[in-house]
Amino acid sequence: MPGGLFAPRGIAVVGASRDPSKVGGAVLANIVSGGYGGAIYPVNPNATEIGGYAAYGSVADVPDPVDMAVIVVPARGAVDAVRQCAGRGIGSAVVISAGFRETGAAGAVIERELVAAARDGGVRILGPNCLGLIATRSSLNASFAPIMPAPGGISFLSQSGALGTAILDWARGEGIGLAHFVSLGNKADISEVDLIRMWSHDPDTRVVVAYLEAISHGRAFVDSVIGLRSHAPFIALTAGSSDAGAKAVSSHTGSLAGSRVAYEAAFRKAGAVPARTVQELFDLAEGFSRQPLPAGPGTVILTNAGGPAILATDACAAEGLTLASLEPSTVSALREVLPDAAAVYNPVDILGDAPASRFDAAARILVEDPGVRSLIVVLTPQAMTEALETAQTVASVAADSSVTTLAVFMGDQTVAEANTYLREHDVPTYAFPERAVATLAAMQRHALRIARPEAPVRHVEAETRVVREAIDHAREAGRTFITESSAARIAGAYGIRVPASGLAHDLSEARSLAASIGFPVVMKIASPDVLHKSDIGGIVFDIDSVDAVEDAYDSIMRKVMHRLPEATIWGVTLQEQLPPGREVIIGVNRDASFGPILMFGLGGIYVEVLKDVSFRMCPVTPDDAREMVDEIRSNALLRGARGEAPADIEAIVDVICRVSALAMEFEDITELDINPLIVGMRSTGAVAADIRIGIGG
DSSP states (O other), rough: OOOGGTSSSSEEETTOOOOOTTTHHHHHHHHHHTTOSSSEEEETTEEEEEEEEEOSSSSSGGOOOOEEEOOOOOHHHHHHHHHHHHTOOOOOEEEEOOOOOOGHHHHHHHHHHHHHHHHEEEHHOOSSSEEEETTTTEEHHHHSSSOOOOOOEEEESSSSSSHHHHHHHHHHHTTEEEEEEETTTOOOOOOOOHHHHHHHHOOOOOOOEEEESSSSHHHHHHHHHHHHHHTTOOOEEOSSOGGGGGGOOSSHHHHHHHHHHHHHHHHHHHEEEESSSSSHHHHHHHHHHOOOOOOOOOEEEEESOOHHHHHHHHHHHHHHHOOOOHHHHHHHHHHHHSSSTBBOOEEOOOOOOOOOHHHHHHHHHTTTTTTOOOEEEEEETTTTTHHHHHHHHHHHHHHSSSSEEEEEOOHHHHHHHHHHHHHHHOOOOSSSHHHHHHHHHHHHHHHHHHHHHOOOOOOOOOOHHHHHHHHHHHHHTTTTTTTTHHHHHHHTTTTTOOOOOOEEEEEHHHHHHHHHOOEEEEEEOOOOOOGGGGGGGGGEEEEHHHHHHHHHHHHHHHHHHHHOOOOOOOEEEEEOOOOEEEEEEEEEETTTTEEEEEEEEESSSHHHHHOEEEEESEEOOOOOHHHHHHHHHHHHHHHSTTTEEEEHHHHHHHHHHHHHHHHHHHHHEEEEEEEEEEEEEEOEEEEEEEEEEOOOO
């Protein structure tokens, strides 16, 4: 990323105008009014002077020093301007101009020409079709947003110019300072990955906040956020990633792993902080930018209002925040300074008539308690309330201690001045308890995440040649799936246990094969046209004799021919029937941007109905796998409910890690389901009873 993008020595404004109602005029005016101290060169072939600055006919005529061009001419002219930047040795260009791929096929052609011109000439492009950028350290507003924010610790990037202007207005209204603001536009060149990598070394950036509509280089994005997180948290709101936008897929995993799931799995992998709404994006930005991360669990609520304190307590329970158990010495100290009717346990209710001095005395005692790592002060305006003075007290306590402090000053006009004071003194304040608690919970989760050492991915010994041969054989046959027998060999090649099985082309072979495997056996239809066998009666269990083989064979053929008369039938698969155990599903669906997304849940026919599943982006570690098992709602069934023996959890973890390794090694695999994986009790292992693998063309 060229340094000239945020701290240029000189700027050429290509398409500068005397008319402030035009974009070229607004951009030039914003650069000047923002206080930028470098050289400014308006470029307009029809003018010799604009706004008191000498104007130049082309970029080639602009004198030194100049590191950046802001381009606001029509799309075709923008391509020529970038070529001139390359010839002039200008390394950065902000292309605000529209008329590129957002307009359709013709615009996409022009955008490709723009990118080619930039790459040939060594010019990095922000945009096109963007709002521009702001860098407060350089007093640079190279955008057509009229708002110049105060300096601060937030670097914000947005794929929506309109939302970007709202963010700028919000930041100014809330007294929140920004280090950088960047509108990405079409992301023809510079992307969120470039910016995150740069800000991971930027001393002005304390928090990176993003609004994203598409992430085109998913794995690079994850790596960039991982590189950032020890320096600054990454908070993001995503849009356009709904499950409705996912491609239609045939596997259980694919039908559950929509785009939203992929984003959530990628954010978890990267250690990003997801925001669910624009409001939450603002709340998180305020909390993370103003206060230190909690040093551990242990939240205390200090209030003058019982009802809101109960709401805050309920919200803590819902968000997984632990209320601190106050030390006996703390309780005694509180009793000495508070009225007899006050509640001196957590939450600490100092009563509705509390003046600022009572808040001050209680807060200073609470932050000295060794079990208190975060403080939420909840105030409602009552007859005796001193809102501004209490805000001053809270800000002073926060500045004097290392305890993470958030405020909830409820109301409007009565507490407006107090809320302004809190924000001016780096105490985030919220209108309602639930919003403060949700922010604090996100801060605590992030603190725990970055403090936890990275576990290594388990190495898996595998016979990769077996997998490659199976994939190549399927491709040669024109298939986009692996046959059941080949899928079993692939599983075995990666150390996943499979039952004894074989393919019988007719009834005679079925009898012989069943006898050689040993009763009881399971019989399943073998057909490229039958994806979910149980849906059409294509599977029979508990076959315990040669006569039962014949009955099962006839039943399966009759039902399949009735339901799918055009289906190609290869015969039936006979398989060793496994002893009873817990049935789980392990699957993979390959996302176009983020790669393989792994799923775990209870298996069998109900997986899509119950949707009790967890997801991770591959590769997964053993710790990731254990978390996946713990996350599902029905986890108690695996852990042993009401005296039942627990399932072999470590066997599940082992198979998850092996499937992850398989998906990472072979990009050809687009979908994979092991459903069910039969998990024995205690330490008896797990066996993949049914495996389906899809491959790309």
